[in-house]
Amino acid sequence: xxxxxxxxxxxxxxxxxxxxxxxxxxxxxxxxxxxxxxxxxxxxxxxxxxxxxxxxxxxxxxxxxxxxxxxxxxxxxxxxxxxxxxxxxxxxxxxxxxxxxxxxxxxxxxxxxxxxxxxxxxxxxxxxxxxxxxxxxxxxxxxxxxxxxxxxxxxxxxxxxxxxxxxxxxxxxxxxxxxxxxxxxxxxxxxxxxxxxxxxxxxxxxxxxxxxxxxxxxxxxxxxxxxxxxxxxxxxxxxxxxxxxxxxxxxxxxxxxxxxxxxxxxxxxxxxxxxxxxxxxxxxxxxxxxxxxxxxxx
Amino acid sequence: xxxxxxxxxxxxxxxxxxxxxxxxxxxxxxxxxxxxxxxxxxxxxxxxxxxxxxxxxxxxxxxxxxxxxxxxxxxxxxxxxxxxxxxxxxxxxxxxxxxxxxxxxxxxxxxxxxxxxxxxxxxxxxxxxxxxxxxxxxxxxxxxxxxxxxxxxxxxxxxxxxxxxxxxxx
Numbered sequence: 001x002x003x004x005x006x007x008x009x010x011x012x013x014x015x016x017x018x019x020x021x022x023x024x025x026x027x028x029x030x031x032x033x034x035x036x037x038x039x040x041x042x043x044x045x046x047x048x049x050x051x052x053x054x055x056x057x058x059x060x061x062x063x064x065x066x067x068x069x070x071x072x073x074x075x076x077x078x079x080x081x082x083x084x085x086x087x088x089x090x091x092x093x094x095x096x097x098x099x100x101x102x103x104x105x106x107x108x109x110x111x112x113x114x115x116x117x118x119x120x121x122x123x124x125x126x127x128x129x130x131x132x133x134x135x136x137x138x139x140x141x142x143x144x145x146x147x148x149x150x151x152x153x154x155x156x157x158x159x160x161x162x163x164x165x166x167x168x169x170x171x172x173x174x175x176x177x178x179x180x181x182x183x184x185x186x187x188x189x190x191x192x193x194x195x196x197x198x199x200x201x202x203x204x205x206x207x208x209x210x211x212x213x214x215x216x217x218x219x220x221x222x223x224x225x226x227x228x229x230x231x232x233x234x235x236x237x238x239x240x241x242x243x244x245x246x247x248x249x250x251x252x253x254x255x256x257x258x259x260x261x262x263x264x265x266x267x268x269x270x271x272x273x274x275x276x277x278x279x280x281x282x283x284x285x286x287x288x289x290x291x292x293x294x295x296x297x298x
Numbered sequence: 299x300x301x302x303x304x305x306x307x308x309x310x311x312x313x314x315x316x317x318x319x320x321x322x323x324x325x326x327x328x329x330x331x332x333x334x335x336x337x338x339x340x341x342x343x344x345x346x347x348x349x350x351x352x353x354x355x356x357x358x359x360x361x362x363x364x365x366x367x368x369x370x371x372x373x374x375x376x377x378x379x380x381x382x383x384x385x386x387x388x389x390x391x392x393x394x395x396x397x398x399x400x401x402x403x404x405x406x407x408x409x410x411x412x413x414x415x416x417x418x419x420x421x422x423x424x425x426x427x428x429x430x431x432x433x434x435x436x437x438x439x440x441x442x443x444x445x446x447x448x449x450x451x452x453x454x455x456x457x458x459x460x461x462x463x464x465x466x467x468x
Contacts, residue, residue, distance in 0.1 A: 179378025199343030206374040
Protein backbone atom coordinates (compact mmCIF):
# COMPACT_ATOMS: atom_id res chain seq x y z
CA UNK A 1 0.00 0.00 0.00
CA UNK A 2 1.27 3.25 -1.06
CA UNK A 3 -1.02 5.54 0.61
CA UNK A 4 0.49 8.24 2.77
CA UNK A 5 -1.13 9.92 5.68
CA UNK A 6 -2.30 13.56 5.26
CA UNK A 7 0.58 14.92 7.24
CA UNK A 8 3.04 13.19 4.95
CA UNK A 9 1.24 14.56 1.86
CA UNK A 10 1.43 18.08 3.27
CA UNK A 11 5.12 17.71 3.91
CA UNK A 12 5.83 16.48 0.34
CA UNK A 13 3.97 19.40 -1.15
CA UNK A 14 5.91 21.82 1.03
CA UNK A 15 9.14 20.20 -0.07
CA UNK A 16 8.25 20.52 -3.73
CA UNK A 17 7.50 24.18 -3.39
CA UNK A 18 10.79 24.58 -1.50
CA UNK A 19 12.74 22.87 -4.33
CA UNK A 20 11.20 25.23 -6.87
CA UNK A 21 12.14 28.20 -4.79
CA UNK A 22 15.71 27.06 -4.16
CA UNK A 23 16.07 26.11 -7.80
CA UNK A 24 15.22 29.62 -8.76
CA UNK A 25 17.64 31.02 -6.15
CA UNK A 26 20.40 28.69 -7.43
CA UNK A 27 19.77 29.75 -11.00
CA UNK A 28 20.01 33.35 -9.95
CA UNK A 29 23.22 33.02 -8.00
CA UNK A 30 24.99 30.52 -10.34
CA UNK A 31 24.10 32.36 -13.51
CA UNK A 32 27.76 33.32 -14.17
CA UNK A 33 29.04 29.82 -13.49
CA UNK A 34 26.55 28.36 -15.95
CA UNK A 35 27.81 30.78 -18.57
CA UNK A 36 31.40 29.73 -17.96
CA UNK A 37 30.36 26.10 -18.10
CA UNK A 38 28.63 26.63 -21.43
CA UNK A 39 31.70 28.44 -22.81
CA UNK A 40 33.91 25.57 -21.73
CA UNK A 41 31.67 23.04 -23.45
CA UNK A 42 31.80 25.14 -26.60
CA UNK A 43 35.63 25.42 -26.42
CA UNK A 44 35.97 21.69 -25.79
CA UNK A 45 33.89 20.94 -28.87
CA UNK A 46 36.12 23.25 -30.92
CA UNK A 47 39.28 21.49 -29.70
CA UNK A 48 37.75 18.09 -30.42
CA UNK A 49 37.00 19.10 -33.97
CA UNK A 50 40.51 20.63 -34.28
CA UNK A 51 42.19 17.43 -33.14
CA UNK A 52 40.01 15.43 -35.51
CA UNK A 53 41.26 17.46 -38.49
CA UNK A 54 45.13 17.29 -38.96
CA UNK A 55 45.18 20.20 -41.42
CA UNK A 56 43.69 22.54 -38.91
CA UNK A 57 46.10 21.24 -36.21
CA UNK A 58 49.10 21.82 -38.45
CA UNK A 59 48.09 25.39 -39.11
CA UNK A 60 47.74 26.05 -35.40
CA UNK A 61 50.98 24.36 -34.22
CA UNK A 62 53.37 25.02 -37.11
CA UNK A 63 54.32 28.60 -36.16
CA UNK A 64 55.17 27.48 -32.58
CA UNK A 65 57.13 24.43 -33.74
CA UNK A 66 59.04 26.39 -36.35
CA UNK A 67 60.11 28.96 -33.81
CA UNK A 68 61.28 26.38 -31.24
CA UNK A 69 62.92 24.22 -33.88
CA UNK A 70 64.94 27.18 -35.17
CA UNK A 71 66.06 28.04 -31.65
CA UNK A 72 67.17 24.45 -31.02
CA UNK A 73 69.06 24.19 -34.30
CA UNK A 74 70.93 27.42 -33.57
CA UNK A 75 71.78 26.17 -30.05
CA UNK A 76 73.04 22.84 -31.40
CA UNK A 77 75.11 24.53 -34.09
CA UNK A 78 76.75 26.80 -31.52
CA UNK A 79 77.36 24.12 -28.88
CA UNK A 80 77.96 21.02 -30.98
CA UNK A 81 81.63 20.50 -30.02
CA UNK A 82 80.84 20.76 -26.29
CA UNK A 83 77.78 18.55 -26.45
CA UNK A 84 78.98 15.82 -28.78
CA UNK A 85 82.74 16.35 -29.17
CA UNK A 86 83.85 13.47 -26.96
CA UNK A 87 81.32 11.07 -28.53
CA UNK A 88 82.48 12.09 -31.99
CA UNK A 89 86.16 11.63 -31.00
CA UNK A 90 85.43 8.16 -29.65
CA UNK A 91 83.48 7.25 -32.76
CA UNK A 92 86.27 8.55 -35.03
CA UNK A 93 88.93 6.68 -33.03
CA UNK A 94 86.93 3.49 -33.29
CA UNK A 95 86.35 4.12 -36.98
CA UNK A 96 90.09 4.58 -37.59
CA UNK A 97 90.95 1.51 -35.52
CA UNK A 98 88.42 -0.63 -37.35
CA UNK A 99 89.56 0.48 -40.79
CA UNK A 100 93.32 0.96 -40.40
CA UNK A 101 94.13 -0.92 -43.55
CA UNK A 102 91.74 1.12 -45.69
CA UNK A 103 93.21 4.36 -44.27
CA UNK A 104 96.78 3.25 -44.94
CA UNK A 105 95.77 2.30 -48.49
CA UNK A 106 94.25 5.75 -48.96
CA UNK A 107 97.19 7.66 -47.42
CA UNK A 108 100.02 5.59 -48.81
CA UNK A 109 100.24 7.34 -52.19
CA UNK A 110 100.11 10.80 -50.55
CA UNK A 111 102.82 9.98 -47.96
CA UNK A 112 104.91 8.31 -50.63
CA UNK A 113 104.77 11.45 -52.75
CA UNK A 114 105.77 13.62 -49.76
CA UNK A 115 108.75 11.40 -48.91
CA UNK A 116 109.81 11.27 -52.52
CA UNK A 117 109.57 15.10 -52.73
CA UNK A 118 111.65 15.48 -49.54
CA UNK A 119 114.32 13.07 -50.79
CA UNK A 120 114.45 14.83 -54.17
CA UNK A 121 114.98 18.20 -52.42
CA UNK A 122 117.73 16.77 -50.18
CA UNK A 123 119.49 15.18 -53.15
CA UNK A 124 119.27 18.47 -55.06
CA UNK A 125 120.91 20.24 -52.10
CA UNK A 126 123.67 17.64 -51.96
CA UNK A 127 124.14 17.87 -55.71
CA UNK A 128 124.41 21.68 -55.50
CA UNK A 129 127.03 21.39 -52.73
CA UNK A 130 129.07 18.92 -54.81
CA UNK A 131 128.74 21.16 -57.86
CA UNK A 132 130.06 24.11 -55.85
CA UNK A 133 133.08 22.02 -54.87
CA UNK A 134 133.69 20.82 -58.40
CA UNK A 135 133.40 24.33 -59.84
CA UNK A 136 136.60 25.19 -58.05
CA UNK A 137 138.80 22.20 -58.89
CA UNK A 138 142.05 23.98 -58.12
CA UNK A 139 141.21 25.08 -54.59
CA UNK A 140 143.68 23.86 -51.95
CA UNK A 141 141.03 21.73 -50.25
CA UNK A 142 140.06 19.99 -53.48
CA UNK A 143 143.63 19.36 -54.54
CA UNK A 144 144.35 17.93 -51.08
CA UNK A 145 141.33 15.67 -51.34
CA UNK A 146 142.33 14.49 -54.83
CA UNK A 147 145.84 13.62 -53.64
CA UNK A 148 144.38 11.82 -50.61
CA UNK A 149 142.00 9.91 -52.91
CA UNK A 150 144.89 8.94 -55.15
CA UNK A 151 146.89 7.47 -52.30
CA UNK A 152 144.07 5.98 -50.23
CA UNK A 153 142.41 4.14 -53.09
CA UNK A 154 139.00 5.65 -52.26
CA UNK A 155 137.42 7.50 -55.18
CA UNK A 156 137.45 11.31 -55.11
CA UNK A 157 133.63 11.43 -55.50
CA UNK A 158 133.15 9.03 -52.60
CA UNK A 159 135.42 11.11 -50.39
CA UNK A 160 133.55 14.23 -51.42
CA UNK A 161 130.18 12.72 -50.49
CA UNK A 162 131.59 11.47 -47.16
CA UNK A 163 132.84 15.00 -46.47
CA UNK A 164 129.35 16.46 -47.18
CA UNK A 165 127.56 14.30 -44.60
CA UNK A 166 130.28 14.58 -42.00
CA UNK A 167 129.31 14.10 -38.34
CA UNK A 168 130.04 16.89 -35.86
CA UNK A 169 131.68 16.56 -32.45
CA UNK A 170 129.23 18.21 -30.05
CA UNK A 171 130.80 17.42 -26.68
CA UNK A 172 133.75 15.61 -25.19
CA UNK A 173 134.01 14.36 -21.62
CA UNK A 174 137.18 13.02 -20.09
CA UNK A 175 136.05 10.93 -17.14
CA UNK A 176 137.76 9.16 -14.27
CA UNK A 177 136.81 5.52 -14.74
CA UNK A 178 136.77 4.68 -11.04
CA UNK A 179 134.54 7.37 -9.57
CA UNK A 180 132.83 8.85 -12.64
CA UNK A 181 134.04 12.38 -11.87
CA UNK A 182 134.75 14.50 -14.96
CA UNK A 183 138.42 15.38 -15.37
CA UNK A 184 137.59 17.86 -18.08
CA UNK A 185 134.83 18.71 -20.48
CA UNK A 186 134.39 20.57 -23.74
CA UNK A 187 131.08 21.41 -25.37
CA UNK A 188 129.95 23.45 -28.38
CA UNK A 189 126.82 24.42 -26.42
CA UNK A 190 127.13 24.71 -22.67
CA UNK A 191 125.99 21.71 -20.65
CA UNK A 192 124.33 22.59 -17.37
CA UNK A 193 125.75 19.84 -15.16
CA UNK A 194 128.71 17.99 -16.72
CA UNK A 195 129.42 16.30 -13.37
CA UNK A 196 125.99 14.70 -13.22
CA UNK A 197 126.18 13.71 -16.90
CA UNK A 198 129.65 12.17 -16.39
CA UNK A 199 128.36 10.31 -13.32
CA UNK A 200 125.33 8.92 -15.13
CA UNK A 201 127.44 7.92 -18.14
CA UNK A 202 129.80 6.04 -15.85
CA UNK A 203 126.85 4.43 -14.04
CA UNK A 204 125.28 3.28 -17.32
CA UNK A 205 128.65 2.06 -18.62
CA UNK A 206 129.33 0.09 -15.40
CA UNK A 207 125.80 -1.29 -15.42
CA UNK A 208 126.03 -2.53 -19.02
CA UNK A 209 129.51 -3.97 -18.62
CA UNK A 210 128.58 -5.88 -15.46
CA UNK A 211 125.11 -6.93 -16.62
CA UNK A 212 126.54 -9.07 -19.42
CA UNK A 213 129.52 -10.29 -17.39
CA UNK A 214 131.82 -10.71 -20.37
CA UNK A 215 135.43 -10.49 -19.36
CA UNK A 216 137.56 -7.69 -20.76
CA UNK A 217 134.71 -6.08 -22.65
CA UNK A 218 133.86 -2.43 -22.39
CA UNK A 219 130.97 -0.36 -23.65
CA UNK A 220 132.02 1.50 -26.79
CA UNK A 221 128.94 3.22 -28.17
CA UNK A 222 125.62 4.60 -26.97
CA UNK A 223 123.10 5.72 -29.59
CA UNK A 224 120.11 8.01 -29.25
CA UNK A 225 118.15 9.72 -32.00
CA UNK A 226 120.64 11.50 -34.29
CA UNK A 227 123.47 11.37 -31.73
CA UNK A 228 126.06 8.78 -30.86
CA UNK A 229 128.27 8.72 -27.79
CA UNK A 230 131.54 7.05 -28.71
CA UNK A 231 133.62 5.87 -25.76
CA UNK A 232 137.40 5.36 -25.86
CA UNK A 233 138.49 3.37 -22.83
CA UNK A 234 141.92 3.70 -21.26
CA UNK A 235 143.33 2.25 -18.06
CA UNK A 236 142.17 4.82 -15.49
CA UNK A 237 139.92 7.11 -17.54
CA UNK A 238 137.80 7.20 -20.66
CA UNK A 239 136.73 9.68 -23.30
CA UNK A 240 133.03 10.08 -24.07
CA UNK A 241 132.60 11.96 -27.34
CA UNK A 242 129.07 13.05 -28.28
CA UNK A 243 128.71 13.11 -32.05
CA UNK A 244 125.82 14.38 -34.14
CA UNK A 245 125.27 12.33 -37.29
CA UNK A 246 126.25 8.81 -38.21
CA UNK A 247 130.00 8.40 -37.71
CA UNK A 248 131.62 6.14 -40.30
CA UNK A 249 134.81 4.14 -39.76
CA UNK A 250 137.11 6.90 -41.07
CA UNK A 251 135.57 9.45 -38.68
CA UNK A 252 135.85 7.05 -35.73
CA UNK A 253 139.51 6.53 -36.57
CA UNK A 254 140.01 10.31 -36.64
CA UNK A 255 138.36 10.62 -33.22
CA UNK A 256 140.48 7.82 -31.80
CA UNK A 257 143.67 9.36 -33.20
CA UNK A 258 142.72 12.69 -31.63
CA UNK A 259 142.18 11.02 -28.25
CA UNK A 260 145.57 9.30 -28.56
CA UNK A 261 147.22 12.61 -29.51
CA UNK A 262 145.71 14.18 -26.41
CA UNK A 263 147.16 11.43 -24.21
CA UNK A 264 150.59 11.75 -25.85
CA UNK A 265 150.61 15.52 -25.44
CA UNK A 266 149.54 15.45 -21.77
CA UNK A 267 151.21 12.32 -20.37
CA UNK A 268 151.39 13.60 -16.80
CA UNK A 269 147.73 14.52 -16.64
CA UNK A 270 146.82 11.12 -17.96
CA UNK A 271 149.24 9.23 -15.74
CA UNK A 272 147.94 10.86 -12.58
CA UNK A 273 144.32 10.69 -13.74
CA UNK A 274 144.68 14.44 -14.27
CA UNK A 275 144.55 15.28 -10.58
CA UNK A 276 147.23 17.88 -11.13
CA UNK A 277 145.24 19.95 -13.59
CA UNK A 278 142.05 21.90 -13.12
CA UNK A 279 138.93 20.89 -15.02
CA UNK A 280 139.08 24.20 -16.91
CA UNK A 281 142.65 23.49 -18.06
CA UNK A 282 141.74 20.03 -19.28
CA UNK A 283 138.59 21.39 -20.92
CA UNK A 284 140.65 23.90 -22.90
CA UNK A 285 143.05 21.20 -24.00
CA UNK A 286 140.16 18.97 -25.08
CA UNK A 287 138.73 21.87 -27.07
CA UNK A 288 142.06 22.46 -28.82
CA UNK A 289 142.22 18.85 -29.91
CA UNK A 290 138.64 17.88 -30.71
CA UNK A 291 137.27 21.14 -32.07
CA UNK A 292 139.90 20.83 -34.77
CA UNK A 293 137.99 17.84 -36.20
CA UNK A 294 134.94 20.02 -36.87
CA UNK A 295 136.98 22.95 -38.22
CA UNK A 296 139.55 21.22 -40.39
CA UNK A 297 138.68 17.64 -41.25
CA UNK A 298 141.68 15.60 -42.30
CA UNK B 299 141.31 37.27 1.59
CA UNK B 300 141.04 33.52 2.02
CA UNK B 301 141.74 31.34 -0.99
CA UNK B 302 139.10 28.77 -1.92
CA UNK B 303 140.11 25.20 -2.60
CA UNK B 304 137.90 23.23 -4.95
CA UNK B 305 137.22 19.62 -4.10
CA UNK B 306 135.26 17.18 -6.28
CA UNK B 307 133.85 14.29 -4.32
CA UNK B 308 131.64 11.37 -5.15
CA UNK B 309 129.30 10.44 -2.31
CA UNK B 310 126.51 7.86 -2.06
CA UNK B 311 123.26 7.58 -0.16
CA UNK B 312 122.70 4.08 1.15
CA UNK B 313 120.11 2.31 3.27
CA UNK B 314 117.09 0.04 3.07
CA UNK B 315 114.26 0.47 0.60
CA UNK B 316 111.90 3.45 1.22
CA UNK B 317 113.88 5.09 4.03
CA UNK B 318 113.78 8.41 2.14
CA UNK B 319 117.15 8.55 0.35
CA UNK B 320 115.75 9.98 -2.87
CA UNK B 321 113.55 12.42 -0.96
CA UNK B 322 116.55 13.70 1.03
CA UNK B 323 118.46 14.32 -2.21
CA UNK B 324 115.46 15.96 -3.84
CA UNK B 325 115.25 18.32 -0.86
CA UNK B 326 118.91 19.18 -1.25
CA UNK B 327 119.36 19.50 -5.02
CA UNK B 328 117.42 20.35 -8.12
CA UNK B 329 117.76 17.08 -10.01
CA UNK B 330 118.23 16.83 -13.76
CA UNK B 331 117.60 13.13 -14.28
CA UNK B 332 114.19 11.51 -13.81
CA UNK B 333 113.68 9.00 -11.01
CA UNK B 334 112.88 6.26 -13.50
CA UNK B 335 116.63 5.55 -13.71
CA UNK B 336 116.44 4.20 -10.15
CA UNK B 337 114.07 1.46 -11.21
CA UNK B 338 115.96 0.69 -14.42
CA UNK B 339 119.68 0.77 -13.69
CA UNK B 340 119.31 1.28 -9.92
CA UNK B 341 121.06 4.63 -9.94
CA UNK B 342 120.50 8.36 -10.27
CA UNK B 343 123.25 10.96 -10.09
CA UNK B 344 122.84 14.57 -8.94
CA UNK B 345 125.26 17.34 -8.06
CA UNK B 346 125.43 20.08 -5.45
CA UNK B 347 128.09 22.60 -4.53
CA UNK B 348 128.64 23.35 -0.85
CA UNK B 349 130.84 25.94 0.79
CA UNK B 350 132.45 24.38 3.84
CA UNK B 351 135.11 26.44 5.61
CA UNK B 352 137.69 27.37 2.94
CA UNK B 353 136.55 24.71 0.54
CA UNK B 354 134.19 24.74 -2.39
CA UNK B 355 132.91 21.21 -2.25
CA UNK B 356 131.46 19.92 -5.52
CA UNK B 357 129.46 16.88 -4.48
CA UNK B 358 128.41 14.30 -7.03
CA UNK B 359 125.67 12.41 -5.23
CA UNK B 360 124.92 8.83 -6.28
CA UNK B 361 121.44 7.76 -5.25
CA UNK B 362 121.68 3.99 -5.25
CA UNK B 363 118.46 1.94 -5.22
CA UNK B 364 117.69 0.62 -1.71
CA UNK B 365 119.01 -2.73 -0.59
CA UNK B 366 118.55 -4.11 2.94
CA UNK B 367 121.72 -6.08 2.56
CA UNK B 368 124.70 -3.90 1.49
CA UNK B 369 126.33 -6.98 -0.04
CA UNK B 370 123.68 -6.80 -2.76
CA UNK B 371 124.60 -3.24 -3.77
CA UNK B 372 126.38 -3.36 -7.15
CA UNK B 373 129.99 -2.92 -5.97
CA UNK B 374 130.92 -0.94 -9.10
CA UNK B 375 128.54 1.85 -8.03
CA UNK B 376 130.62 2.32 -4.90
CA UNK B 377 133.98 2.47 -6.71
CA UNK B 378 135.85 5.69 -5.90
CA UNK B 379 133.23 6.79 -3.38
CA UNK B 380 134.75 9.38 -1.01
CA UNK B 381 132.01 9.19 1.63
CA UNK B 382 128.46 8.06 2.23
CA UNK B 383 125.30 8.74 4.16
CA UNK B 384 123.58 5.72 5.70
CA UNK B 385 119.86 6.46 6.04
CA UNK B 386 117.47 4.73 8.44
CA UNK B 387 113.73 5.25 8.79
CA UNK B 388 113.07 6.20 12.42
CA UNK B 389 109.50 4.94 12.17
CA UNK B 390 110.57 1.45 11.00
CA UNK B 391 112.86 -0.41 13.44
CA UNK B 392 113.63 -3.05 10.78
CA UNK B 393 115.71 -0.43 8.94
CA UNK B 394 118.15 0.00 11.86
CA UNK B 395 117.93 -3.19 13.95
CA UNK B 396 120.68 -4.85 11.92
CA UNK B 397 122.66 -1.67 11.38
CA UNK B 398 125.90 -2.87 13.03
CA UNK B 399 126.46 -5.71 10.58
CA UNK B 400 125.40 -3.55 7.63
CA UNK B 401 127.87 -0.80 8.56
CA UNK B 402 130.62 -3.36 9.15
CA UNK B 403 130.09 -4.63 5.63
CA UNK B 404 130.16 -1.11 4.18
CA UNK B 405 133.31 -0.20 6.14
CA UNK B 406 134.91 -3.26 4.56
CA UNK B 407 133.90 -2.08 1.09
CA UNK B 408 134.90 1.56 1.65
CA UNK B 409 137.54 1.49 4.40
CA UNK B 410 138.75 5.07 4.01
CA UNK B 411 135.41 6.74 3.45
CA UNK B 412 133.83 8.83 6.21
CA UNK B 413 130.09 8.41 6.72
CA UNK B 414 127.11 9.84 8.57
CA UNK B 415 124.25 7.78 10.04
CA UNK B 416 121.02 9.71 9.70
CA UNK B 417 117.57 8.98 11.07
CA UNK B 418 114.99 10.24 8.61
CA UNK B 419 111.22 10.82 8.97
CA UNK B 420 111.59 12.52 12.37
CA UNK B 421 108.32 14.33 11.64
CA UNK B 422 106.45 11.07 12.28
CA UNK B 423 107.63 10.77 15.89
CA UNK B 424 107.34 12.69 19.16
CA UNK B 425 110.48 14.03 20.85
CA UNK B 426 110.14 11.35 23.54
CA UNK B 427 109.96 8.58 20.94
CA UNK B 428 112.98 10.05 19.13
CA UNK B 429 114.96 10.04 22.37
CA UNK B 430 114.04 6.40 23.04
CA UNK B 431 115.09 5.31 19.55
CA UNK B 432 118.40 7.14 19.79
CA UNK B 433 119.07 5.49 23.14
CA UNK B 434 118.15 2.00 21.93
CA UNK B 435 119.76 2.13 18.48
CA UNK B 436 122.93 -0.05 18.40
CA UNK B 437 124.91 2.77 16.72
CA UNK B 438 124.84 6.51 17.21
CA UNK B 439 122.33 8.26 14.98
CA UNK B 440 124.35 11.42 14.38
CA UNK B 441 121.53 13.54 13.03
CA UNK B 442 117.77 13.27 12.59
CA UNK B 443 116.07 14.80 9.55
CA UNK B 444 112.77 15.14 7.82
CA UNK B 445 112.89 15.09 4.04
CA UNK B 446 109.18 15.92 4.14
CA UNK B 447 109.62 19.24 5.94
CA UNK B 448 113.24 19.82 4.92
CA UNK B 449 114.29 19.92 8.57
CA UNK B 450 118.10 19.67 8.99
CA UNK B 451 118.68 18.30 5.47
CA UNK B 452 121.30 20.95 4.57
CA UNK B 453 122.94 20.33 7.93
CA UNK B 454 123.21 16.61 7.11
CA UNK B 455 125.15 17.22 3.90
CA UNK B 456 127.35 19.86 5.56
CA UNK B 457 128.15 17.32 8.30
CA UNK B 458 129.41 14.84 5.72
CA UNK B 459 131.19 17.69 3.89
CA UNK B 460 133.18 18.51 7.03
CA UNK B 461 134.17 14.88 7.45
CA UNK B 462 135.28 14.72 3.80
CA UNK B 463 137.47 17.78 4.25
CA UNK B 464 138.91 16.39 7.45
CA UNK B 465 139.82 13.15 5.64
CA UNK B 466 141.26 15.14 2.75
CA UNK B 467 143.46 17.25 5.02
CA UNK B 468 144.79 14.36 7.10
